[in-house]
Amino acid sequence: EDQVTQSPEALRLQEGESSSLNCSYTVSGLRGLFWYRQDPGKGPEFLFTLYSAGEEKEKERLKATLTKKESFLHITAPKPEDSATYLCAVSWGGATNKLIFGTGTLLAVQP
Amino acid sequence: DAGITQSPRHKVTETGTPVTLRCHQTENHRYMYWYRQDPGHGLRLIHYSYGVKDTDKGEVSDGYSVSRSKTEDFLLTLESATSSQTSVYFCAIRGGQGRDEQFFGPGTRLTVL
Secondary structure, eight states, X not given: OOEEEEEOSEEEEETTOOEEEEEEEEOTTOOEEEEEEEOTTSOOEEEEEEOSTTOXXXXXXXEXXXXXXXXXXXXXXXXXXXXXXXXXXXXXXXXXXXXEXXXXXXXXXXX | OOOEEEEOSEEEEOTTXXXXXXXXXXXXXXXXXXXXXXXXXXXXXXXXXXXXXXXXEOTTXXXXXXXXXXXXXXXXXXXSOOGGXXXXXXXXXXXXXXXXXXXXXXXXXXXXX
């Protein structure tokens, strides 16, 4: 069964304390892996797309990496404004690009 | 921000009544999607569209129907709402020019009493 699992479910960090979020997947015919940020009461906000093992993407304090079985979202020296739920999704289904989401990691960064 | 709006943003309705949610895009993109988000389940695909009048089922399509008569509008209908359809509903569009990522609207919070 196609599945996306994120860990941990929740993470509390002190400001400046770096860490990583994990997204593992079992999908046949992976087309791409996506990271989103979601703030309370809002829609998911696109962060990164990764297509192949070894690929890395960076944006400010965030860096996403991809292996054949999992992806990591590394957060370097986080700030309180990085607090949000981070969602991972994988696409399948050829051109229709259907997404399977994980249940997310709730990140809280304390000042 | 992708030009996606959803209406209404909040709705409370009674079991057995029909409900229609609207997604409107200003990007002229071909692919549109409807998801529901529930605690412990993450986002799940209900239906999607790959063009005007071209739609197909997603993972959790039972009890829902969709229509797309114009490129910019994608409607989600609950023919007879049930309490299990209480959820937050998100519309998404796929980026144009061959992009694979999807961009989401602000969501509709639906409560079925």
